[in-house]
Amino acid sequence: MEINKVAIIGAGEMGHGIAELFAMRGYSVNLIDVSQDALQKALQSIRESLGKFVKRGTMTEDSMEGIVSGIRTFTKINEGVNDADLIIEAVPEKMEIKEAVFKEISLYARADAIIGSNTSNIRITELSRSVSNPSRFLGVHFFNPPVIMKLVEIIRGDDTGEVVVNKVYEVIKGLGKVPVKVKKDVAGFIVNRISAPEMLYFCMILDKGIAKPEEVDMFARSQGLPMGPYELMDFVGLDVVYDSMIYYAKEISQDYAKCNTIKHMVEKGYLGRKAGKGFYQWSSGKAIIGSAIPTDKVTLMDVLVLEVNEAVKLIELGVASPDDIETAVKLGLNRPFGPISVAQSMTSSEAKEKLDQLSNEFQCSIFEPAASIRDGKLRDAIGGRLQQSAPKQQPTSQLPEGYKVISVEKVADKIMRISINRPKLNLLNLDVINELDRTIDELWNDRETFVIIITGSGTNFSAGADLSTYFADGVSFMEFSRKGERVFRKLTEIPKIVIASLKGYVLGGGFELALACDIRVSTSSSMMGFPEVTLGLVPGWGGTQRLTRLAGASRAMHMILTGERITGKDSYDIGLVSKLFDDDIDGETLKYARGISSSSAPIAAAMAKKLINKAAEVPEDVGLDLESTAMGVLYGTEDLKEGVSSLLAKRKPIYRGK
Ligand SMILES: NC(=O)c1ccc[n+]([C@@H]2O[C@H](COP(=O)([O-])OP(=O)(O)OC[C@H]3O[C@@H](n4cnc5c(N)ncnc54)[C@H](O)[C@@H]3O)[C@@H](O)[C@H]2O)c1
Structure with missing residues (x-):
C-alpha cells in the first residue's frame, strides 16, 4: 500500500x-x-x-x-x-x-x-x-x-x-x-530505557541528600553537557518524569518507585518549566540556576556505567543490536558517543566492581551487573557475539510443534488458537483427538497462555466424528468414544479459558467439542445439532450430558431424539452461545479473547471456571465450600493486590498470573 x-x-x-x-x-x-x-x-x-x-x-x-x-x-x-x-x-x-x-x-x-x-x-x-x-x-x-x-x-x-x-x-x-x-517490545524501548537507571540514580541522590540539584547540574556542565539532569527533568516536566518512573516500577522493578522527592514536588505542583517552578525558577523559558560548587559526590563513570549496564541488558534480551543501540543513543540524546563506545574502554571487572558498589550503596537491584558483565563477557556482548551463550532470555511460550491435523498458533499475547484442519468439513478422527490431547497437555502449565480459541479451518467448525474410520469391533469403537470423552473432559479442567468459535457445520462430535468449551461464540447462520440417533448411535463424547446441563432436559430430548439442527442465532436465544459475530468471526473472537486476557486475572478466572463446572456436579454445600476455599487461595495472590490497587488508582490492572 x-x-x-x-x-x-x-x-x-x-x-x-x-x-x-x-x-x-x-x-x-x-x-x-x-x-x-x-x-x-x-x-x-x-x-x-x-x-x-x-x-x-x-x-x-x-x-x-x-x-x-x-x-x-x-x-x-x-x-x-x-x-x-x-x-x-x-x-x-x-x-x-x-x-x-x-x-x-x-x-x-x-x-x-x-x-x-x-x-x-x-x-x-x-x-x-x-x-x-x-x-x-x-x-x-x-x-x-x-x-x-x-x-x-x-x-x-x-x-x-x-x-x-x-x-x-x-x-x-x-x-x-x-x-x-x-525488535522486542520492552518498556522505554532503547533510548529511554537506557536513560532510566541514571534517572533513578539522580532521584536517589536527592532522596538521600547526597548533593543538591544545582551542585550536580554544575558538575554536569563542567563535563561539557549542555544541561544537567535536574534542569533536564524540569525542562521535560517533573510529572512526565514521575509517571515514567511509576510505569517502570510496574513493568521493570519496584526499585523505580524510589523517587520520593520528585513525587512530593509533583504533588505540590512544582512541575518544572511549564509551571514556572520545579528544581529551579523558570523565566522566559530558561532556568535560573544559582551559583554552586560542582559536586564531587557524583562521577561521570557512575552515570556511564549505568548506561553500559542497561545497554548490555537490552542486547541480552534481543531488543536491539549493539550498533543500533549506539546509533539510537547518540542520535536520541544528541551526543557524540553512545554506551557501546563507552564500553570499549571498560573491562568486565571494572564495570562489575563499579556496579556492585552502586547497587550496594543505593540498595538497588537495577544497578546490579548484567549477566554478561558478571560473567566476564562484556566484550562478547558489545561485539554482538552473545548468540550461542545468550544468558537470561525473557521467558517465551514454547509453541507446540509437529501437528498434522490441527494447527496451533499464538495469535496474540497470552492467546493461542487451535484450528482443526481436515478435509471433508473438519471431521474428527483419532488423529485429531490425539493431537488435541497433546496440545491440551502442552498448554496446561504454560504461563504464557491464558485463553485458548478452538475453531475449524475454512468455513466450518466440524461436522462431527469421522465414521469412515475402521474399528475392529465394538470394544475398539467404545474406546474411541472414551478417548474423546477423556480429552473433552480435559478441556473443562484445563486452568485456561477455552472459547469455541463456531461457524458453518457444528454437528455431532463437533457440537460435543463446542459444548466442552467454556464459552461459545458463533455466526448466526452456523448449524448445530446431533444427528447420531438418526444414524443408530448416541452422542458419544459427552453430548447427552453437557447439552442437558446447558440447555435443559426438555430441549436436549428434542434435539437428540429428532436430530433437528438449530442455527447459531437459535443457540444464542437459548443461551448455548454467548455472542454472535457475523462480520469477521475470527477477528471478533480474537477481540473477545483479548477482552478477557487484558482485563481478567488468570488465576481467578481459572478458579471461577472450575467452580462453575463443579456447580453442575456436586451438591450445593460442597460447591459453596469449594468457593470459600478458592477465596482463601486468591487472597494470597499478587493479582488480587494489583486488582485492588488499580481500582483505587483508576487505571487498568496488569495481571501476571501470580
Ligand atoms: N514531549 C516530548 O519530548 C516527547 C518526546 C517523545 C515522545 N513523546 C510522546 O508523545 C506523546 C505526546 O506528547 P506531547 O509532549 O506532544 O504532549 P502534549 O501534551 O504537548 O500534546 C498532546 C496533545 O494531545 C491533545 N489531546 C489530548 N487528548 C486528545 C484526544 N483524545 N484526541 C485528540 N487530541 C488529544 C492535547 O490537546 C494536546 O494538544 C506522548 O505519548 C509522549 O510521551 C513526547
Whole structure:
C-alpha cells in the first residue's frame, strides 16, 4: 500500500512537529486535536519553524505557504482518520487517553490503515489491545523536536506484522530520518530505557541528600553537557518524569518507585518549566540556576556505567543490536558517543566492581551487573557475539510443534488458537483427538497462555466424528468414544479459558467439542445439532450430558431424539452461545479473547471456571465450600493486590498470573 495521506492525532509538542515533517516531504496531512486552540497554536508554531528556513534562504515564502496549507485540521477523530493511510497518535502519555483514542481510530479508520503510536515508554503490545487488528499497529517514536532530531525508534509489538514494520521503516527513511528497529517490545524501548537507571540514580541522590540539584547540574556542565539532569527533568516536566518512573516500577522493578522527592514536588505542583517552578525558577523559558560548587559526590563513570549496564541488558534480551543501540543513543540524546563506545574502554571487572558498589550503596537491584558483565563477557556482548551463550532470555511460550491435523498458533499475547484442519468439513478422527490431547497437555502449565480459541479451518467448525474410520469391533469403537470423552473432559479442567468459535457445520462430535468449551461464540447462520440417533448411535463424547446441563432436559430430548439442527442465532436465544459475530468471526473472537486476557486475572478466572463446572456436579454445600476455599487461595495472590490497587488508582490492572 502506498502511504500518501497521514493523520496525526494530538497537535501538541510532538504532534505539530511530526505533522510539519510529513507536510515538508509532500504528504497530505490531517492534524487532529480535541482542542481548537492547540490546533491554532500548532499551525502557528509550524509557520514559525518554517519561517526560519525562509529566513535562511533555503525555502521560498510560497513553498512555506504550500506546506502549511497542505495541513488540514480537525477536532474530531472520525473526520480526520477516515481517509488516512498512516495514522500516528501523539496524545498525552496516559493509558486511558491513548486507549480511548485507539478505540475511536479502530472504529473510523480504513481497515488497512497502519496505526502508530509516538508513546515514550508504554509497551506497544499493551496499547495494541485497544486496536482492532493489531498486526497493523506499531510504535513510531520520534524525538523532540521531530523536525530536527534524526532518530525514530520503530517498535514491533508482539502482534505487529513484518510488512508493516518494513513499510513504516521505509517511510521514515524517506523523511530523511534514521529509523532504528526495536525488535522486542520492552518498556522505554532503547533510548529511554537506557536513560532510566541514571534517572533513578539522580532521584536517589536527592532522596538521600547526597548533593543538591544545582551542585550536580554544575558538575554536569563542567563535563561539557549542555544541561544537567535536574534542569533536564524540569525542562521535560517533573510529572512526565514521575509517571515514567511509576510505569517502570510496574513493568521493570519496584526499585523505580524510589523517587520520593520528585513525587512530593509533583504533588505540590512544582512541575518544572511549564509551571514556572520545579528544581529551579523558570523565566522566559530558561532556568535560573544559582551559583554552586560542582559536586564531587557524583562521577561521570557512575552515570556511564549505568548506561553500559542497561545497554548490555537490552542486547541480552534481543531488543536491539549493539550498533543500533549506539546509533539510537547518540542520535536520541544528541551526543557524540553512545554506551557501546563507552564500553570499549571498560573491562568486565571494572564495570562489575563499579556496579556492585552502586547497587550496594543505593540498595538497588537495577544497578546490579548484567549477566554478561558478571560473567566476564562484556566484550562478547558489545561485539554482538552473545548468540550461542545468550544468558537470561525473557521467558517465551514454547509453541507446540509437529501437528498434522490441527494447527496451533499464538495469535496474540497470552492467546493461542487451535484450528482443526481436515478435509471433508473438519471431521474428527483419532488423529485429531490425539493431537488435541497433546496440545491440551502442552498448554496446561504454560504461563504464557491464558485463553485458548478452538475453531475449524475454512468455513466450518466440524461436522462431527469421522465414521469412515475402521474399528475392529465394538470394544475398539467404545474406546474411541472414551478417548474423546477423556480429552473433552480435559478441556473443562484445563486452568485456561477455552472459547469455541463456531461457524458453518457444528454437528455431532463437533457440537460435543463446542459444548466442552467454556464459552461459545458463533455466526448466526452456523448449524448445530446431533444427528447420531438418526444414524443408530448416541452422542458419544459427552453430548447427552453437557447439552442437558446447558440447555435443559426438555430441549436436549428434542434435539437428540429428532436430530433437528438449530442455527447459531437459535443457540444464542437459548443461551448455548454467548455472542454472535457475523462480520469477521475470527477477528471478533480474537477481540473477545483479548477482552478477557487484558482485563481478567488468570488465576481467578481459572478458579471461577472450575467452580462453575463443579456447580453442575456436586451438591450445593460442597460447591459453596469449594468457593470459600478458592477465596482463601486468591487472597494470597499478587493479582488480587494489583486488582485492588488499580481500582483505587483508576487505571487498568496488569495481571501476571501470580
Ligand atoms: N514531549 C516530548 O519530548 C516527547 C518526546 C517523545 C515522545 N513523546 C510522546 O508523545 C506523546 C505526546 O506528547 P506531547 O509532549 O506532544 O504532549 P502534549 O501534551 O504537548 O500534546 C498532546 C496533545 O494531545 C491533545 N489531546 C489530548 N487528548 C486528545 C484526544 N483524545 N484526541 C485528540 N487530541 C488529544 C492535547 O490537546 C494536546 O494538544 C506522548 O505519548 C509522549 O510521551 C513526547
